Amino acid sequence: MLTLKFVQSMYLFVLVAGAVALVILFYLRYLTNRAFKVQLRMVDANQECNYDIALFLPKASELVKTAEIEEIFYDIHYSESTVARPAPGTRHTIVRTITRPDYSISLGIVTSSPRGYQRYIYMIIFETLFLLIEMDILMKIKVANEALCNFSKLHTFLLHDVKNVTQFIKGLIYNIDRIKGPEREHRFIEYLRGSAPALSVRTDKILSTLEIGMEKDEEETAEEVDIARLIKDLFALYHIKGEAAGEGALPTQRHKMVTVFDNIIKNVREKSAREPGIECFSSVREETGSLVVVIYDTGSPVKNIERMFEPFYTTKESGLGIGLFQARHIVKNLGGDMAVENTGRGVEFTVKLPKSAKTEHIDAAGE
Amino acid sequence: METILLTEDDAALRGQIRFALEERFEVREAENVLKAVHVLNSENITLAVLDLGLPPHEDTPEEGLRLLHYILENFGIKVIILTGQKTETAALESIKSGAFDYLVKPVSMEQLMFSIDRAILFRDTEQELSKQGTAKVSFGIEVGKGLQPAREEAEKNVILTVLKNTNFNVYKSAKLLGVKRESLYYFIKKFGFKREDIDADS
Known part of the structure; x- marks a missing residue:
């Protein structure tokens, strides 16, 4: 009874407390x-x-x-x-x-x-x-920080080549003034002839580096570039062991092709310094509307190969990570494709370059 | 006639420098460290012009510095650095290691010729002084730590040079240095010189 009375009296209080x-x-x-x-x-x-x-x-x-x-x-x-x-x-x-x-x-x-x-x-x-x-x-x-670091890498990459070209010009001016007699003259011309391929590769590299990220220059003149010949020349220039086979040419800007294949072949040369005795083979063939170039070395596989074209990514202690990124950038700009993979025979680069795009461009220019 | 080793990875530039140098000197070329080492060991090279940015690391001075150390330790000839590496560290390391000059590309060919002439003059004068019994000893010390470390470093270098020249003959060395044999033994023990180390160095 007492409990019931207590509950009845507290009922209102409980309700108010609950509401609050x-x-x-x-x-x-x-x-x-x-x-x-x-x-x-x-x-x-x-x-x-x-x-x-x-x-x-x-x-x-x-x-x-x-x-x-x-x-x-x-x-x-x-x-x-x-x-x-x-x-x-x-x-x-x-x-x-x-x-x-x-x-x-x-x-x-x-x-x-x-x-x-x-x-x-x-x-x-x-x-x-x-x-x-x-x-x-x-x-x-x-x-x-990353931008500054990357800028500094790009700067270093260019500076090395620009300084060498400038030094070459200084040497050239000095020597021209001092050529005496036909024998020295003949020798000088021989040196110049020998210098031409290396100088051409270097200046092409500078030009292509400066063009990274720039819009395609539609006004640029295309010429028939013998890709198979170019690869053979680069093999000779870098003393690459192996064989450059196949035939194929396409209308494009020569300096761009030099940069693309120079970067791939230079990569092999650097690898051969670490892995003496490795060889390199290339083939050039025509496929429907494209020129397909395959270059592979017989060296060890590359770790994180999918990152090889990433800008400023490098596995080399002193590498800058620009070369292959630059090469693929050029190929993509031309409407082609570039890939790399570890295969059973070694590290294999495949470059697919369209033949038609630039042909149309030449036709258009001719009209 | 002087025989100069020109180590430069850029074939075009190498050709121009070679053409300029060969008017007055014999020139041997190398495009990388391996080739340079081969030339050094097979020819009587008297002076070296060296690029620091060599393959496979053209953009850093490490390959060139490695070759510089090799040349100085094994051949003791004057080395002129001609490089595009303008980093303070590379210059400091080269000079500290004993390079005669550090030229940053692009440099006028007159400057390079002048540097070569000075290197030859310094080397000849040092050789002349050496014949007269005056050896040029160079060493690095930290200024500000008092004279004791400098004195010890000088003593160490003089004794080491004489021991090397006499093929670790203590009797001859003591005579040349004008000290008693006992004193020389004391220094040999103090500085920890060992015949095999000196033989290996030379």
Whole structure:
């Protein structure tokens, strides 16, 4: 009886307490949902701003207001750049500062009531914002470092050849002034004749490197290039053991073909320095509308062969990772294809060059 | 007549330098380290002009530096570096190793000729001084660590040079150095010189 009376008297209280608890629960759920929405919007905004914190932070300032964060302030330094918004001087702030060798971040928020559950909500948003800023900076530093590194590799790649050509010209000028007598004259011409193939390969390489990433030059004149002959010449130039077989020519720019096959054959030459005695074989054949060139060496297989054409990827300690990327870039630009694989007989390059594309171009030029 | 070893991987450039040099000198060519070593061991080379960027690593100085060390350790001839490698490290390493000159491409041929003439002059003068009993000893020290390490390094190098020249004959070496044999034994023990090491070096 007593229990029943107690339950009857507490009934209303239980109902009110339950209702209050529900209201609180819904309120907390509302706050949490709002915080998650702000987080997601910040992630989207960061992406829209292309991960540029100078663009992202003003947007983030607006977004956080939804979660009752009145203001954000920051002082960020990275890669010679500074992004700053001064602190407003109010009492309710949350601030965090980190200093790393390449960057420093000082981020703060001004909150309306920094107590209780609301404080956890602020912290969730604050930490997300901090993480996004740090991620953007790290990404920017990484991209900049990689670009600088790659630029430096390209620079080194070109500089070696340009310096040699310049030195050659200096030598040539010096020698021309000093040729005395027919014997020396004859000898000089012999040297020049001997120099021509190497000089031609080097200048072609410089030209093709400078053309990486440039639009196709439709005005460039095509000539009939004997690919089989070119490969034989490169075999001779680099003292490659093996055999260059087949026949085939196509109308194209000679310097581009020199660069493509020079890079493949030079790769074999470098390999033969590490693996003495390896041989190299090539074949040139015509297929419907294309010229197919297969070049393979008898050396060891290459690890991660699928990455061989990746720009700036190299397995050699001193390699720059430009040559094969450049070769495939040229072939693709001509509408062809270039592949490499480890086969039972060795590392095999297959270059497929269309014959028709440039023929059309010549026809068009002739009209 | 001087016989110059020209090590350069670029055939066209090698031809031009060769043409310029062969007016006054005998010239032997090498396009890589292996060929250069072969020429050095089969011919009486008196001076070397060396490119640092050699195959298979044309874009770094490592192959050239390897050859430089080999030449200096085994032949003791003057080496002029003619390279496109403008890195401070390569220049520092070359000079530290004992290269006579470091020329960065592109350089005028007059400059190269001038450098060769100076190298010949230095070598001849050193040989003349050596005949008179004055040996040129070079060594590297860290300035700022006091004079004691420099003194020890100088002593070590002088004794080593004389021991090498006398084929580790302690009696002759002591006489040449003007010290007692006991003192020379003391230095040999102090610096840890061994006959087999010196024989292997020479």
